[in-house]
Amino acid sequence: xxxxxxxxxxxxxxxxxxxxxxxxxxxxxxxxxxxxxxxxxxxxxxxxxxxxxxxxxxxxxxxxxxxxxxxxxxxxxxxxxxxxxxxxxxxxxxxxxxxxxxxxxxxxxxxxxxxxxxxxxxxxxxxxxxxxxxxxxxxxxxxxxxxxxxxxxxxxxxxxxxxxxxxxxxxxxxxxxxxxxxxxxxxxxxxxxxxxxxxxxxxxxxxxxxxxxxxxxxxxxxxxxxxxxxxxxxxxxxxxxxxxxxxxxxxxxxxxxxxxxxxxxxxxxxxxxxxxxxxxxxxxxxxxxxxxxxxxxxxxxxxxxxxxxxxxxxxxxxxxxxxxxxxxxxxxxxxxxxxxxxxxxxxxxxxxxxxxxxxxxxxxxxxxxxxxxxxxxxxxxxxxxxxxxxxxxxxxxxxxxxxxxxxxxxxxxxxxxxxxxxxxxxxxxxx
Amino acid sequence: xxxxxxxxxxxxxxxxxxxxxxxxxxxxxxxxxxxxxxxxxxxxxxxxxxxxxxxxxxxxxxxxxxxxxxxxxxxxxxxxxxxxxxxxxxxxxxxxxxxxxxxxxxxxxxxxxxxxxxxxxxxxxxxxxxxxxxxxxxxxxxxxxxxxxxxxxxxxxxxxxxxxxxxxxxxxxxxxxxxxxxxxxxxxxxxxxxxxxxxxxxxxxxxxxxxxxxxxxxxxxxxxxxxxxxxxxxxxxxxxxxxxxxxxxxxxxxxxxxxxxxxxxxxxxxxxxxxxxxxxxxxxxxxxxxxxxxxxxxxxxxxxxx
Ligand SMILES: Nc1ncnc2c1ncn2[C@@H]1O[C@H](COP(=O)(O)OP(=O)(O)O)[C@@H](O)[C@H]1O
Ligand SMILES: [Mg+2]
Numbered sequence: 001x002x003x004x005x006x007x008x009x010x011x012x013x014x015x016x017x018x019x020x021x022x023x024x025x026x027x028x029x030x031x032x033x034x035x036x037x038x039x040x041x042x043x044x045x046x047x048x049x050x051x052x053x054x055x056x057x058x059x060x061x062x063x064x065x066x067x068x069x070x071x072x073x074x075x076x077x078x079x080x081x082x083x084x085x086x087x088x089x090x091x092x093x094x095x096x097x098x099x100x101x102x103x104x105x106x107x108x109x110x111x112x113x114x115x116x117x118x119x120x121x122x123x124x125x126x127x128x129x130x131x132x133x134x135x136x137x138x139x140x141x142x143x144x145x146x147x148x149x150x151x152x153x154x155x156x157x158x159x160x161x162x163x164x165x166x167x168x169x170x171x172x173x174x175x176x177x178x179x180x181x182x183x184x185x186x187x188x189x190x191x192x193x194x195x196x197x198x199x200x201x202x203x204x205x206x207x208x209x210x211x212x213x214x215x216x217x218x219x220x221x222x223x224x225x226x227x228x229x230x231x232x233x234x235x236x237x238x239x240x241x242x243x244x245x246x247x248x249x250x251x252x253x254x255x256x257x258x259x260x261x262x263x264x265x266x267x268x269x270x271x272x273x274x275x276x277x278x279x280x281x282x283x284x285x286x287x288x289x290x291x292x293x294x295x296x297x298x299x300x301x302x303x304x305x306x307x308x309x310x311x312x313x314x315x316x317x318x319x320x321x322x323x324x325x326x327x328x329x330x331x332x333x334x335x336x337x338x339x340x341x342x343x344x345x346x347x348x349x350x351x352x353x354x355x356x357x358x359x360x361x362x363x364x365x366x367x368x369x370x371x372x373x374x375x376x377x378x379x380x381x382x383x384x385x386x387x388x389x390x391x392x393x394x395x396x397x398x399x400x401x402x403x404x405x406x407x408x409x410x411x412x413x414x415x416x417x418x419x420x421x422x423x424x425x426x427x428x429x430x431x
Numbered sequence: 432x433x434x435x436x437x438x439x440x441x442x443x444x445x446x447x448x449x450x451x452x453x454x455x456x457x458x459x460x461x462x463x464x465x466x467x468x469x470x471x472x473x474x475x476x477x478x479x480x481x482x483x484x485x486x487x488x489x490x491x492x493x494x495x496x497x498x499x500x501x502x503x504x505x506x507x508x509x510x511x512x513x514x515x516x517x518x519x520x521x522x523x524x525x526x527x528x529x530x531x532x533x534x535x536x537x538x539x540x541x542x543x544x545x546x547x548x549x550x551x552x553x554x555x556x557x558x559x560x561x562x563x564x565x566x567x568x569x570x571x572x573x574x575x576x577x578x579x580x581x582x583x584x585x586x587x588x589x590x591x592x593x594x595x596x597x598x599x600x601x602x603x604x605x606x607x608x609x610x611x612x613x614x615x616x617x618x619x620x621x622x623x624x625x626x627x628x629x630x631x632x633x634x635x636x637x638x639x640x641x642x643x644x645x646x647x648x649x650x651x652x653x654x655x656x657x658x659x660x661x662x663x664x665x666x667x668x669x670x671x672x673x674x675x676x677x678x679x680x681x682x683x684x685x686x687x688x689x690x691x692x693x694x695x696x697x698x699x700x701x702x703x704x705x706x707x708x709x710x711x712x713x714x715x716x717x718x719x720x721x722x723x724x725x726x727x728x729x730x731x732x733x734x735x736x737x
Binding site: 243244312314315316317318319320321322323324325328332333337 | 536538541543565566567568569570573574576578580581582583592593596597643646647650
């Protein structure tokens with residue numbers, strides 16, 4: 001009862017407290033400072049990452065065009081009826097463009113120079129021209145002024161002029177021509193819509209992310225449809241029905257183990273079972289989705305179990321006490337209350353799966369696929385794999401495509417994380 | 432203000448005083464027990480003193496033993512609860528009141544390690560029969576818990592939940608009627624009739640508890656079990672709930688666990704005193720609080736342990 005402090009006079013004790021107070025405040029300030037420093041460090045890392053990617057990648061969303069006057073001469077095109085799809089398809093658009101280039105740069109002489117001149121325009125330009133003619137058959141035998149797609153070497157060179165010019169793949173003559181175009185304001189960069197509307201291509205200026213986005217969406221759809229119901233059902237069974245014994249302990253430990261298995265192992269499993277054993281086709285979102293389901297299931301089960309566990313027992317008792325059956329208790333009370341937590345876990349699992357590359361490499365989703373997939377059985381690739389493919393390409397123009405693709409992927413991830421936060425806020429209820 | 436409400440309804444304050452002076456005489460007369468500790472006394476109890484049995488028993492418990500794993504929480508309890516009677520269960524914490532109460536509508540089924548032995552009959556029907564379905568049982572024997580636990584749903588849905596899952600009413604108008612009459616019986620209607628769609632969790636603690644009572648009576652149970660229904664409430668809310676219990680006792684059979692002896696004295700017809708899992712004494716409430724038969728009961732109501 002009588003501690004040494006109690007026996008001291010009051011004023012003395014107050015002084016002691018005062019002294020210890022100063023110390024306590026100091027240590028509290030230190031504690032806060034450590035936390036703040038950690039947060040700042042994290043923010044800095046994020047900032048560096050963003051500056052790096054955005055700095056290199058924003059130009060990937062732009063593409064370079066050259067102004068040309070094209071003579072849509074039916075003899076050169078070998079198209080005499082512009083309403084006939086077969087003729088349109090077989091038209092010689094390259095010839096038209098080459099003629100226009102020769103007209104514009106008469107100083108190109110000799111085969112080598114001419115080849116250099118022709119290579120300044122992308123093959124994509126011929127497709128654009130074909131589409132334009134198909135859309136407006138009256139253009140046949142007229143002369144049109146158009147902006148047409150430049151080749152990736154021109155694109156890279158032109159974009160680099162503002163900082164350190166990159167002319168490795170440009171001849172002196174080509175550089176002169178570009179300068180001439182600049183002087184006459186016949187070259188420009190515009191927003192690259194093709195990047196969002198087309199699939200992969202070996203020509204950087206024509207390559208787009210759409211195929212990968214669709215592939216990712218299809219794969220995610222399969223993953224979500226499989227892993228969410230299975231994960232929630234497993235979590236509810238384990239929490240509400242499973243008896244507490246050795247077997248369930250064993251299952252619990254192994255779910256946690258599964259969550260820690262490197263993802264490439266799941267890829268190997270998918271390869272061995274779905275492709276080699278069941279002989280499903282390679283490279284398809286269906287198999288990719290199943291493999292990613294195996295990978296995300298543990299995450300979803302663990303977070304769903306936590307959500308179910310967090311439902312207060314008083315609510316269960318209330319339901320049971322009024323005569324609800326166990327299933328009614330779960331469906332009417334536990335599930336609605338646990339849903340925000342479950343959804344958050346599912347979205348985090350999906351975000352993980354969206355960024356996953358290794359297991360998909362194993363099941364062949366790394367192939368070069370130009371077509372945009374439309375179904376879960378179409379060959380496809382996904383965004384992170386597309387990034388991997390582009391980052392590995394020799395063409396310099398793919399560097400900025402890589403950064404641009406990373407930005408798109410990050411946008412998706414941020415969107416999903418924002419959704420998770422929003423859902424939690426919207427659905428959260430206090431009890 | 433609050434206290435006067437309680438005091439005016441509480442005859443016990445004085446009686447307890449009287450009790451204290453009487454204490455010595457009784458202990459002396461029980462000279463044999465004088466040197467034994469309450470624990471020893473409780474552990475030697477084999478038979479309940481007083482009148483544990485009743486004529487028109489709604490609930491009849493015989494030789495009820497409850498174990499949690501190895502640990503026994505209730506020892507060989509025999510007790511009748513008569514129709515339309517209020518029985519108060521009192522005793523020090525941890526003496527097994529809640530455990531015993533939860534046996535009566537088989538809420539203990541939810542605890543894996545809990546084992547109930549003996550027979551508990553509701554109107555002569557064994558409720559621990561392996562063929563019996565607990566769902567209709569719990570509709571007949573409702574429960575109000577210590578902490579108000581409304582569902583995180585609207586007030587209306589809280590009350591309507593029971594009738595809905597038991598399929599008691601089919602038409603919306605009938606359901607409305609059930610909700611209104613239940614809320615009226617619970618004395619909550621006037622306070623919430625304009626906001627039936629607002630969440631039940633937004634009410635005050637006392638209102639929440641009355642909502643829980645309304646939810647329980649909405650399925651027209653025959654017996655209502657209450658486990659310290661006022662322990663989380665302020666005195667005004669407590670007084671309201673006590674009034675409510677008095678009214679409900681006209682139509683329902685009620686077993687109520689309480690920590691407050693005044694409350695037991697105010698609301699109950701009979702009082703059962705538990706100690707260390709043994710049912711020590713059952714008698715008319717009046718008698719328990721004025722002239723208990725057992726020395727442990729006396730020790731408890733005079734506040735020698737709690
Ligand atoms: N779920 C449980 N698991 C194990 N022991 C329990 C459980 N609930 C209660 N007990 C034990 O049973 C005894 C009686 O508890 P309880 O019925 O809650 O007492 P009271 O309601 O009278 O305070 C206590 O010793 C307590 O530790
Ligand atoms: Mg209790």
